[in-house]
Amino acid sequence: MDLTFFNRIAKSNASTNCRNGNRDFVVENPEYLKDLVAFATDLTNKNHYKAVWIIEMLVETHTKMLAPFVDIICETIPKYKHESAIRGMSRTVFFLSTSKTISLSETQQEKLIEICLDWLIGDAKVAPKAYAMYTLGHYAKKHDWIKEELRNIIDKDFASQSAGYKAAAREVLRKISK
Structure with a gap:
């Protein structure tokens, strides 16, 4: 992963301007998308939730960009424990599920339904x-x-x-x- 991009994410904060700025950076530099998803799905990284914020913003406005990464996102969603990551992924699940530009497989849909039920009945x-x-x-x-x-x-x-x-x-x- 590019160290400058890694530091950009690590130093980011939850403000809308910061999250939008990071989203726009990835939109303008799509070569960083693979690194972003890797960062967000690496739960051993203490700042993974900050990358989730960017994915959350991307999936709302540029859903199709995430199409190649839907499987890894769906596999990782149930493993998140950080509240901010769970919140961001809940929006990600909603936007992926309702997208008109991405078709989820039956397996992906089942995984998303299952995690939503878990969130709804859990804590x-x-x-x-x-x-x-x-x-x-x-x-x-x-x-x-x-x-x-x-x-x-x-x-x-x-x-x-x-x-x-x-x-x-x-x-x-x-x-x-x-």
């Missing part, structure tokens, strides 16, 4: 739970069993969750009830 923070609900709501259009599972989980947890969770849950329940 994840509100943002990953909300993105998990949105993603599962998307897949519920294709898999009827997800609707019932999602309703059961939301009904069980609704009263004890935050306002943000409840707002996302109401929106998802409304969409899957149509």
Whole structure:
């Protein structure tokens, strides 16, 4: 990995300007994309979550760039433990799942559905739970069993969750009830 790029990521912060700047750098220099994904999926690197922030920004605006790396991303997602990485990957899962420019394989979709269910029933923070609900709501259009599972989980947890969770849950329940 290019040491200058490595240091750029390591010294970055969570500000939108910084994350957008790093995203734009990778868009303008796509030869660094392989290094970025390697950095983000190297869970032994203490700054891996900072690379996840860039992937999160890329997948929202330049999804197709990540197509060659979807397998490694899908394989690594369940292994993240850092809260900031989980949050970024929850958005990544949502944008990959709803992308019109990337077609996920059935296996990749199953992995993403599984991790979303894990986030939803586990101890994840509100943002990953909300993105998990949105993603599962998307897949519920294709898999009827997800609707019932999602309703059961939301009904069980609704009263004890935050306002943000409840707002996302109401929106998802409304969409899957149509």
